[in-house]
Amino acid sequence: xxxxxxxxxxxxxxxxxxxxxxxxxxxxxxxxxxxxxxxxxxxxxxxxxxxxxxxxxxxxxxxxxxxxxxxxxxxxxxxxxxxxxxxxxxxxxxxxxxxxxxxxxxxxxxxxxxxxxxxxxxxxxxxxxxxxxxxxxxxxxxxxxxxxxxxxxxxxxxxxxxxxxxxxxxxxxxxxxxxxxxxxxxxxxxxxxxxxxxxxxxxxxxxxx
Amino acid sequence: xxxxxxxxxxxxxxxxxxxxxxxxxxxxxxxxxxxxxxxxxxxxxxxxxxxxxxxxxxxxxxxxxxxxxxxxxxxxxxxxxxxxxxxxxxxxxxxxxxxxxxxxxxxxxxxxxxxxxxxxxxxxxxxxxxxxxxxxxxxxxxxxxxxxxxxxxxxxxxxxxxxxxxxxxxxxxxxxxxxxxxxxxxxxxxxxxxxxxxxxxxxxxxxxxxxxxxxxxx
Numbered sequence: 545x546x547x548x549x550x551x552x553x554x555x556x557x558x559x560x561x562x563x564x565x566x567x568x569x570x571x572x573x574x575x576x577x578x579x580x581x582x583x584x585x586x587x588x589x590x591x592x593x594x595x596x597x598x599x600x601x602x603x604x605x606x607x608x609x610x611x612x613x614x615x616x617x618x619x620x621x622x623x624x625x626x627x628x629x630x631x632x633x634x635x636x637x638x639x640x641x642x643x644x645x646x647x648x649x650x651x652x653x654x655x656x657x658x659x660x661x662x663x664x665x666x667x668x669x670x671x672x673x674x675x676x677x678x679x680x681x682x683x684x685x686x687x688x689x690x691x692x693x694x695x696x697x698x699x700x701x702x703x704x705x706x707x708x709x710x711x712x713x714x715x716x717x718x719x720x721x722x723x724x725x726x727x728x729x730x731x732x733x734x735x736x737x738x739x740x741x742x743x744x745x746x747x748x749x750x751x752x753x
Numbered sequence: 754x755x756x757x758x759x760x761x762x763x764x765x766x767x768x769x770x771x772x773x774x775x776x777x778x779x780x781x782x783x784x785x786x787x788x789x790x791x792x793x794x795x796x797x798x799x800x801x802x803x804x805x806x807x808x809x810x811x812x813x814x815x816x817x818x819x820x821x822x823x824x825x826x827x828x829x830x831x832x833x834x835x836x837x838x839x840x841x842x843x844x845x846x847x848x849x850x851x852x853x854x855x856x857x858x859x860x861x862x863x864x865x866x867x868x869x870x871x872x873x874x875x876x877x878x879x880x881x882x883x884x885x886x887x888x889x890x891x892x893x894x895x896x897x898x899x900x901x902x903x904x905x906x907x908x909x910x911x912x913x914x915x916x917x918x919x920x921x922x923x924x925x926x927x928x929x930x931x932x933x934x935x936x937x938x939x940x941x942x943x944x945x946x947x948x949x950x951x952x953x954x955x956x957x958x959x960x961x962x963x964x965x966x967x968x969x970x971x
Binding site for chain 1: 804
């Protein structure tokens with residue numbers, strides 16, 4: 545999707561600078577209150593980001609139960625390590641980085657258990673459980689299957705950018721990669737998804753490729 | 754902006770809004786690029802199907818409770834640490850005070866002003882030969898007994914497990930130094946009874962300290 549057509553929901557893409565300041569202020573305020581041990585600040589963080597955090601975790605882990613556990617673990621880790629938050633990124637982005645690492649840990653742990661039980665060393669991909677029907681359930685199922693065929697990195701960047709609406713700068717901070725790498729990974733992910741979802745019908749239509 | 758098919762992938766990857774507008778304009782006359790753009794955008798639209806921000810009413814109460822429990826456990830840890838630190842400091846302070854009092858007493862004893870004339874002091878403090886021999890025998894036996902006591906307390910002295918034991922070790926070092934000093938002076942002036950008395954006081958203090966260390970061990 546072109547930058548000019550970014551969804552209005554893209555996370556930190558407020559239209560005016562006043563909104564940027566307000567969000568930055570709220571972010572700083574949240575970090576300070578969490579640092580002071582104010583539990584209501586965590587509740588505010590949950591109110592602002594809880595649903596999206598759960599959706600991120602669900603798409604990374606494949607089911608709601610594991611996703612809820614990951615979100616809870618993330619909040620506990622934020623509380624435990626708030627003193628190490630240095631403000632290099634926004635507080636919310638930092639919390640998402642913890643969430644993503646928590647999901648990676650959960651995936652690794654699940655993979656280890658799987659290896660012990662079945663001796664299967666295939667790459668861990670989320671196995672999506674059925675969700676509430678959306679507007680295009682068949683499209684969603686096809687996309688989930690196609691995503692499972694991407695590399696872990698491509699899948700994560702696609703989910704964070706296209707589904708959750710994060711900017712490349714935020715994704716870079718969350719995944720500890722460069723912004724350019726995030727853009728390139730998204731491009732590769734979408735190219736691969738296109739190939740999986742829509743087998744080539746007419747080579748001439750691919751133009752410069 | 755002059756955009757053609759060659760630019761398409763680059764713009765898909767990292768195009769500016771102006772470049773996207775240029776690609777749109779190019780697509781109006783290029784069926785291949787128009788199809789690619791449609792498919793590219795369709796992926797973004799399809800991705801919305803994976804967005805489910807439905808409420809999970811039981812999740813926050815669960816998280817809130819876990820956070821409160823974790824905060825409470827952390828407070829308890831700090832409290833326990835504070836208590837144990839306070840106890841440790843009390844012991845260390847008591848040991849330091851005991852050491853200061855001892856050192857003060859030693860200093861006063863060593864540097865006290867003689868009130869008698871030199872001749873009276875000499876008569877009073879110089880030992881006669883038979884008495885000197887007896888004092889030296891007794892001192893040697895006493896030294897041997899204290900050495901045995903020191904050997905028994907050596908593990909605690911070498912590796913003090915508490916601040917109190919560490920203070921005892923410091924005290925013993927000071928006492929040993931004073932004893933060595935007094936013994937050297939007594940060697941130069943063996944008939945000086947005052948030096949012998951001071952040496953005896955040092956030995957008594959060392960003996961008491963070693964006994965304290967062994968008592969604490971038990």
